[in-house]
Amino acid sequence: MSGSEFGLALSVFLACMVEAVEALTIVLAVGSTRSWRSALTGVGVAVLVLGAVTAALGPALTALPIGVLRVVVGGLLLIFGLQWLRKAILRASGYKALHDEEAAFLEESAAARAAGQAGAGLDGYSFTISFKGVLLEGLEVVFIVLTFGANQHRVGLAAIAAAVAVILVVAAGLAVHAPLARVPENAMKFGVGVMLTSFGMFWGAEGAGAHWPGSDAALLVLVPVTLLSGLSMVGVLRRAASATEPQPGEEPMVAA
Amino acid sequence: MKRLESAGRAVWDFVVGDDWQVAAGVILALGITALVAGAAVAAWWILPLGALLMLGLSVWRAARTRR
Numbered sequence: 001m002s003g004s005e006f007g008l009a010l011s012v013f014l015a016c017m018v019e020a021v022e023a024l025t026i027v028l029a030v031g032s033t034r035s036w037r038s039a040l041t042g043v044g045v046a047v048l049v050l051g052a053v054t055a056a057l058g059p060a061l062t063a064l065p066i067g068v069l070r071v072v073v074g075g076l077l078l079i080f081g082l083q084w085l086r087k088a089i090l091r092a093s094g095y096k097a098l099h100d101e102e103a104a105f106l107e108e109s110a111a112a113r114a115a116g117q118a119g120a121g122l123d124g125y126s127f128t129i130s131f132k133g134v135l136l137e138g139l140e141v142v143f144i145v146l147t148f149g150a151n152q153h154r155v156g157l158a159a160i161a162a163a164v165a166v167i168l169v170v171a172a173g174l175a176v177h178a179p180l181a182r183v184p185e186n187a188m189k190f191g192v193g194v195m196l197t198s199f200g201m202f203w204g205a206e207g208a209g210a211h212w213p214g215s216d217a218a219l220l221v222l223v224p225v226t227l228l229s230g231l232s233m234v235g236v237l238r239r240a241a242s243a244t245e246p247q248p249g250e251e252p253m254v255a256a
Numbered sequence: 257m258k259r260l261e262s263a264g265r266a267v268w269d270f271v272v273g274d275d276w277q278v279a280a281g282v283i284l285a286l287g288i289t290a291l292v293a294g295a296a297v298a299a300w301w302i303l304p305l306g307a308l309l310m311l312g313l314s315v316w317r318a319a320r321t322r323r
Contacts, residue, residue, distance in 0.1 A: 082314070095322045204286055207286075210300040
């Protein structure tokens, strides 16, 4: 496995694990509160839809000329990666609330109870919430699998990395029967943001006609530079936050 | 029509996210890279520099509004 293939597998694995943890929380909340059968049916249908999207778009993307593919996919990956990194930086520096799986579980469970009694047959609420949760979280993974995989013509490897992550999360969920609150979600999102941004820069610039010094080895510089830049931003924002910490009687900083 | 509009908004949110200026900046940086590379001048540095600058500006703007 080459370095860039390892980067592909690691990015997809981490992204998929984070999204699977969030989806698991939703399914657990709806299933344990209302109807396991309906919730799991929603999961199954969403997985089928995600598989169909991957099967339909994968070959179409890999059929594009490599130059066009790299500039389009590189640009999209870079935009997507900067979004992940931006949110992770804001969360790590305290400007945005961290994602709390236990709180999300309690909120989803309360909403499920408030929706009334589950019917005898397929419970529409459980089905819809599970379906939407898995589909929306899964679409981000499909996007990463397709863009990363198509660019290196390794959609299969990306799909395997995603499947391994899902299996691990589901196994852990079955073992603990609770939301996976201990998974360091923000650190993983930070890592995915760094990888997507670095690969996005690399492929985007190549697709636009630039030549990297050292060819693929440039990634060995791009990844740490992006990581250190992100960590520096966290440091600067933390210092700025502590410098403007509210004095007694002042309004506190809002972390939404 | 409303469904089309909400689908369009969902795609926009999915791809572009919270800060459209980052997406616009990436497209601009890609265009500049293509122009400079087309003139046979080293252009590899433009996209990383542009992307990291945009990221810094974007988090700084977000932090200022959340304070």
